[in-house]
Amino acid sequence: MMNNLFSTFDPSSMLNLNLNWISSMIIFIFFPLNFWLIPNRMIMFYNLIYKFINLEINNLLKLKSFKGNSIFFLSIFFMMFFNNFMGLFPYIFTSTSHLIFNLSFSLPIWLTLMFFGWLNKTQNMFSHLIPNGTPIILMPFMVLIETISNMIRPGTLAVRLTANMIAGHLLITLLSSNGVNLSSIFISILIITEILLFTLEISVSIIQTYVFTILSTLYMSEIH
Template identity: 55%
Template sequence: MMTNLFSSFDPTSNFNFSMNWISICLGLMFIPISMWFIPSRLTLLWNKINLTLHKEFKILISNKKSQGSTIIIISLFSLILFNNFLGLFPYIFTSTSHLILSLTLSLPLWLSFMIYGWINNTTHMLAHLVPQGTPSILMPFMVCIETISNIIRPGTLAIRLTANMIAGHLLMTLLGNTGPNLNVYMINLLIITQILLLILESAVAIIQSYVFSVLMTLYSSEVN
């Protein structure tokens, strides 16, 4: 029995070993072996998705020297997408609903972009701290504001992903806990509502992985 509503997101352990975090790689088990060897419709569909993402991220990066960097972003998109969808299945741990995973994805990438930018394009990075057309008297304040907004970027990325995944799961948990106390007609209405929420959460799983990847691509384009 849950002691509070958020305890459903707490990692549990078996034999003093946390099994929940294995769900990060669990998505690979759902991919059929034939996908890796025989060109199938699933392979063609996934290649089409990757090619579309590659073209879009390439436009966002807009730097010919950064060829191949879209592979990192597409891999990031795939990892988040798999984990978001796995969290929709019953009794499977939603790893993206924890900051320990989302910060692990956002912080190292953002830090590597910042280190690369300040070492190789110092003048360009300093110019980003003062927007064009800023009055001289406001320049010190704009530098402080831009610095703070730059520092909190990995945190906002992680919190956005975590909060969106938690919100839908909490709503479905709240509605699911009211089921035993309802009559037959209300249970039918509850089932329809849960199905609609599940469809909404499927869309959120795709959108949040896409937003995370696009924002990370935009952050990387600023350092070039």
């Protein structure tokens, strides 16, 4: 029984164990399936996603100096997508609903891009602080605004994913907790609503993972 609404996101609230973070590692169980000579439907579905995301990433990067980095972003995409999707099932811990998990992805990406950009592309990094056509009197303000917007990028990446995953889970939990006191007619309506919300959450888990990956790719494409 939950002590409060947010206990659904507590790593210790399910089965009274502190091992729920291991659920994020279940994805590695599915990796050996890629080595079968005759692929099954799941592998064929994965390959379609691979091709689509890889095409999107390569179209954003374009530059030869970033060739091969699509593998890195593809790995992040599938890691987050798997955790988002698995969190929709009962009694499976949703690691992407925790800010520390998402920051562990966004912060290293941002720090790596900043170190690489300022050490190797210093002039281009400075040029991004002042957009073309900015009046001289507004230049100090634009530098300040661009610096702040750049500093909060890892936070916005992590908070966006965390907030969207928490919101959907909370809404489903709130509606399902009121089913005990409802009549049979309203319970039928509630079940249909829950199914629709679950379908929406599947879409959110895919979209938010896609947004996280594409925004990270866009941040890399700015360094050229």
